[in-house]
Amino acid sequence: MNVDIGNALGSVASPGISRAALEHLDEQVADAHERIERGMANGEHGYEAxxxxxxxxxxxxxxxxxxxxxxxxxxxxxxxxxxxxxxxxxxxxxxxxxxxxxxxxxxxxxxxxxxxxxxxxxxxxxxxxxxxxxxxxxxxxxxxxxxxxxxxxxxxxxxxxxxxxxxxxxxxxxxxxxxxxxxxxxxxxxxxxxxxxxxxxxxxxxxxxDLEAILEGAAAERETLSGSLFDCPAYAYGATAYALDQRGAGTNAMVPYAESLETYAEWFAQLWAESLGKDDLGQTPVRALGVTDQHSQLQLYRAGPRDKLVTFVRPLEAPDREIPATEVDDLSYLGDATLGELLDAEFEATEASLAAASRPNVRIELECVDADEIGSLLYGMEAACVLAGELYGVDTFEQPAVEWAKKATRGLLGGGEFEEANAVTEKTTLRVDH
Amino acid sequence: MNVDIGNALGSVASPGISRAALEHLDEQVADAHERIERGMANGEHGYEAxxxxxxxxxxxxxxxxxxxxxxxxxxxxxxxxxxxxxxxxxxxxxxxxxxxxxxxxxxxxxxxxxxxxxxxxxxxxxxxxxxxxxxxxxxxxxxxxxxxxxxxxxxxxxxxxxxxxxxxxxxxxxxxxxxxxxxxxxxxxxxxxxxxxxxxxxxxxxxxxDLEAILEGAAAERETLSGSLFDCPAYAYGATAYALDQRGAGTNAMVPYAESLETYAEWFAQLWAESLGKDDLGQTPVRALGVTDQHSQLQLYRAGPRDKLVTFVRPLEAPDREIPATEVDDLSYLGDATLGELLDAEFEATEASLAAASRPNVRIELECVDADEIGSLLYGMEAACVLAGELYGVDTFEQPAVEWAKKATRGLLGGGEFEEANAVTEKTTLRVDH
Missing domain, CATH: 3.40.50.10490 (Glucose-6-phosphate isomerase like protein; domain 1)
Known part of the structure; x- marks a missing residue:
């Protein structure tokens, strides 16, 4: 995968990160990379992934x-x-x-x-x-x-x-x-x-x-892991997301421009939320879909609070389909295009519309959506998340906050004695009934 | 629909709203309700909905x-x-x-x-x-x-x-x-x-x-609109969401505990984002699903930044299915339950786990998921959103920020001359390539 963080720079966006701050952050990335490599070499919990x-x-x-x-x-x-x-x-x-x-x-x-x-x-x-x-x-x-x-x-x-x-x-x-x-x-x-x-x-x-192709795509991404965010797409993404959160972008909207990647956005949301959401820290992932959510969320992303990073994921090649010509004058421009060209134009327009409103965004490009590239994307985002976890200084690989509800559930169903189950019955209510 | 805002009170949650602040807010609700009723009576743009x-x-x-x-x-x-x-x-x-x-x-x-x-x-x-x-x-x-x-x-x-x-x-x-x-x-x-x-x-x-049932459900909800949030479930929800946003809960996670309402959360996300996301204001909707997202987002909601309201939607009655008994000791408690009981226990446990961590949440209850209740839910949330728009003081029924990208798209496809299309080619790039 390739990553373009140009629209997250301070010269474009607010919040944004300056070139100088990015170079400074790169020193932390080098340290984090050493810890990650050490964890991988020692087969430590989580890094083993x-x-x-x-x-x-x-x-x-x-x-x-x-x-x-x-x-x-x-x-x-x-x-x-x-x-x-x-x-x-x-x-x-x-x-x-x-x-x-x-x-x-x-x-x-x-x-x-x-x-x-x-x-x-x-x-x-x-x-x-x-x-x-x-x-x-x-x-x-x-x-x-x-x-x-x-x-x-x-x-x-x-x-x-x-x-x-x-x-x-x-x-x-x-x-x-x-x-x-x-x-x-x-x-x-x-x-x-x-x-x-x-x-x-x-x-x-x-x-x-093709399992081999999926794993080869991932292995190729592993080869890019290095001590500088300027040489490693995964770290460029993880470091930029972290830096923007620090500067106020507490929300990260993941917006693939391909229906086939809709579930990927869900996977990313779990990865990001469970890994980084602790100690009152962590960026909130929001899953969306281009172009569909241009007609749902774009108003907010462009004109709402300046607390969002928008991450686009875009395959460069995909099957296409002609839009048939039409007799309607006002729509004749569509008949000269394909659905893929319309999709691309919508993507570029949306990205530019955010930049024009100084809203930070990042573009992740895949060659296409195939076994190799999906392996690369999954591995790359995992590495990005592990790096972000190092930068936040959180316990990336644990999820202690979900235990409470598991115990309460079990207690409520008679699967043992759990004090958490008692708290359920003590709920504070202020009901407004129909 | 019924609304329970008990877990959004300051005595439970942080951020939360005190009883006193809620009573004070209710005066603004009364004024807003008058404007809404006037808009409806005059068939004004938007209120006509x-x-x-x-x-x-x-x-x-x-x-x-x-x-x-x-x-x-x-x-x-x-x-x-x-x-x-x-x-x-x-x-x-x-x-x-x-x-x-x-x-x-x-x-x-x-x-x-x-x-x-x-x-x-x-x-x-x-x-x-x-x-x-x-x-x-x-x-x-x-x-x-x-x-x-x-x-x-x-x-x-x-x-x-x-x-x-x-x-x-x-x-x-x-x-x-x-x-x-x-x-x-x-x-x-x-x-x-x-x-x-x-x-x-x-x-x-x-x-x-049954179209009549859908419209009757909506009409019944319309009957509850009144000058006090304590008498009107829709206003109770809209006012609470607004008050929590003011106090730092800039994110609103909509979490239905029914697969049949998964698309409703998407509809809500558009309603909330496009209506309120303007002038740097507006709460960011996040769509989720119980119980699925307990295993994805709950860690973040319970232990991440204190910037979230979690809204649960729960049908009180639904078809059920027995969980067959099992020979495995550690799982025998499941065999005494139904899937519906498990779902209910998970819901109550999750709600309580957020409250126990002082995270604000609201419960919206439907009798069941049928034509009448879906009409009620859609109307109720629309009214909640219109009220919230009045409290924010934004132009609830417009979405000017999406025009830019529409013009740029059209320009890119040769559908006319639009200066927005030129901005697309001037993108700032900082690429990190694989």
Whole structure:
């Protein structure tokens, strides 16, 4: 990926970062890079994620999915980092896959789960269940529901299930009991950094995507990691986002100009929020989509509070389609263009309209949306986030604030004694009823 | 809808609003309500939107869609306010409809448009094209593409197209030329406030939804509008959001706990952003989804910067599904519950976990997700937004900041001379290339 931070400079934008401040920040980047390289070399928790391109074995993943390679549909049961990386890859590459329908059960809404199960051809559907601990309430509840639906339909779920989990736990026990094909969530890699392991690649393998190309794209991005943001696109992005947050841009709107990258923006939102959102710090990610959200969010981005960085992601090449000529005078300019030219013009106009209003923005360019480039994008943004975490000085790879609600949930459902559950009943209310 | 602002009080949250400040704010609400009622009575631009429940004629909409009532699929060609209201309604009510497949072409990504057109059964598909001006570049380009696809497939598009547009313009000319069924975008109603007119209801009518129930739900909410936030759920919400923004909560995360309301959060994001995002003011909407985003954004919401209001939307009743019992000890508590109970426990735990960390949040309750309640929700949030606009003192019903990019786009495509197009070529760059 290439990164252009020109519109984040102080000469263009407010907030913006001056050339001098950027050079100063680059000294911190050099220090942070040393820590990152050391963490990677020592296989430290979290940093190990940046070693995945060389550690992940695509043959092992393909072997595990081989029994279901001919399925028509794949239902992935997982949530958060156990779903978003996989969904990002298969959604990005959907038009290049073998046509396998993919469904991600990443919510426990009963009506929605039922609707999905009723629509799936179960006898030709594979199950991809993903949970490191094997105890994630939403994932295990959904898995129990899915398993029963298969049984009710007379389909042997043990012949159609692939498990990705830790070395031990309820899902690992299940693997042993039923001799299921399984893969292991790599040690030292938090869920949101696991897209380039089995966690993110099982679904891609089932859909027939080129795992080697994804990993090679990531490995090529790893080669760019260096001690200067001026030489490394990932660090240029991470450092710029950090510097702008420091200067007041507490919001980071991620705006891909490709429908295939809509899920990527969701993946980015988790990466950024869970990694950096701690100690009252962290930039708030907002996911948007070009051109759609020009007609929804652009007014705010251009004329609202000066607290936003807008990050554009743009593939340079994509399939195109002619706009047919029209007899209507006022619209004849459209008939001379293609949809792709319209999309490009809208992108450039939107970027320029923000710059003209002194609103900082960054452009990330991909050659196209393919396996190689998606590997590069995912790795690059992970490295950007790890660098930003070093600059903020936060504990990038933990997410302690979500534990409270997990305990309260469990307590409320009678899964043990948790004082957090008591707090739920003490809610302060001020109701205004219809 | 019912609103509970207890967790936004200063006694719970920081930022929060004290009871005393709320009573003081209520005097401003009374003044704002008078202006709103006056605007409605005089049919003033924008305020007229709040009269839609009594002005919209469901019979006229049903008559217009009658020729295509038996279609299997409906493709809506529109963007922003011309798509989001309609999408919100049909997505919310999907499980209650007649099974018509709905597609919204609200982007010009060529690969994505082509994929949709190839997947649709064109001979059984109706077209719903929506643009007030009849010149919106994305909508007209897509309509030209769709029309040609129908022609290429030997399907007469003039027999399958419904147009919703203004009194004049290219789409109105098209209606006259081909004698197409058509509806009129009501005067004085900006797109983002048009869900309860033909703009939002054509798709619902094609899908067999109860238009009267939607409008009755909205009308019932209109009845609650009064001079005090303590008597009016919509104003309670709008005033609280405004007060929290004033106190530092510049971000408003909209988090429905129902998959069927995922699109509603998108609609809300446009409403809030385009209405209030001006003069360097306005709260930034963030769309999220419970429980999914507990595993993505909760860490940030609970432990990141204290700049967020979290708004939960929760239906009190919904279809449910048992979680099958399991042999695994550690998970046996799940087998005693339903998915709905798990969802409820997760909601209550998340709400309490934010309150326990002094993070402000508001709960909006619906009886269920049905036609009546969705009408109530849309109207209520529109009224909340109009009230907030009065409190901010901004021009709620305009969106001047999007004009610049529209002109630049047109100039770039050779649709006339626009100086904005020249600014695009003068971009400042600082590239870091792979």
């Amino acid at each position: 940046l070693n995945l391109p060389e550690r992940t074995d695509p043959d092992k993943i393909r072997a595990a999915v081989e029994p279901v390679a001919d399925c028509d549909a794949l239902v992935t049961v997982g949530i958060g980092g156990s779903a978003l990386g996989a969904a990002t890859i298969v959604d990005a590459l959907e038009e290049r896959g073998d046509g396998t329908e993919t469904v991600f059960l990443d919510n426990v809404d009963p009506e929605w789960v039922t609707a999905h199960l009723e629509a799936l051809p179960l006898e030709a559907t594979a199950i991809n269940v993903v949970s490191r601990s094997g105890t994630t309430a939403e994932t295990l509840a959904n898995f129990l529901v899915v398993r029963e639906a298969f049984e009710s339909a007379g389909v042997d779920w043990t012949e159609r299930t692939i498990v990705t989990t830790g070395e031990s736990g309820p899902l690992r026990d299940l693997v042993d009991r039923h001799d299921l094909p399984s893969l292991t969530v790599p040690d030292g890699v938090p869920g949101r950094y696991a897209a380039l392991s089995a966690v993110g690649l099982v679904a891609a393998a089932v859909c027939g995507h | 709040l009269n839609l429940p009594e002005r919209t004629d469901p019979d006229k909409i049903r008559a217009a869609v009658e020729p295509v009532a038996d279609c299997d699929a409906l493709v809506t060609v529109g963007i922003g306010g011309s798509a989001l209201g309609a999408a919100t309604i049909v997505d919310a009510l999907e499980e209650r409809g007649d099974g018509t497949e709905t597609v919204f072409l609200d982007n010009v990504d060529p690969e994505w448009v082509t994929a949709h057109l190839e997947a649709l059964p064109l001979e059984a598909t109706a077209i719903n094209v929506v643009s007030r001006s009849g010149t919106t570049a994305e909508t007209l380009a897509n309509f030209l593409v769709v029309r040609e696809a129908f022609e290429s497939a030997g399907v007469d598009w003039t027999e399958r197209t419904i147009v919703t547009t203004g009194e004049s313009g290219p789409l109105r000319d098209l209606v006259d030329r081909h004698d197409l069924p058509s509806l009129t975008v009501p005067d004085g109603v900006p797109g983002r406030y048009a869900a309860l007119s033909a703009v939002g209801l054509v798709a619902a009518a094609v899908c067999g939804h």
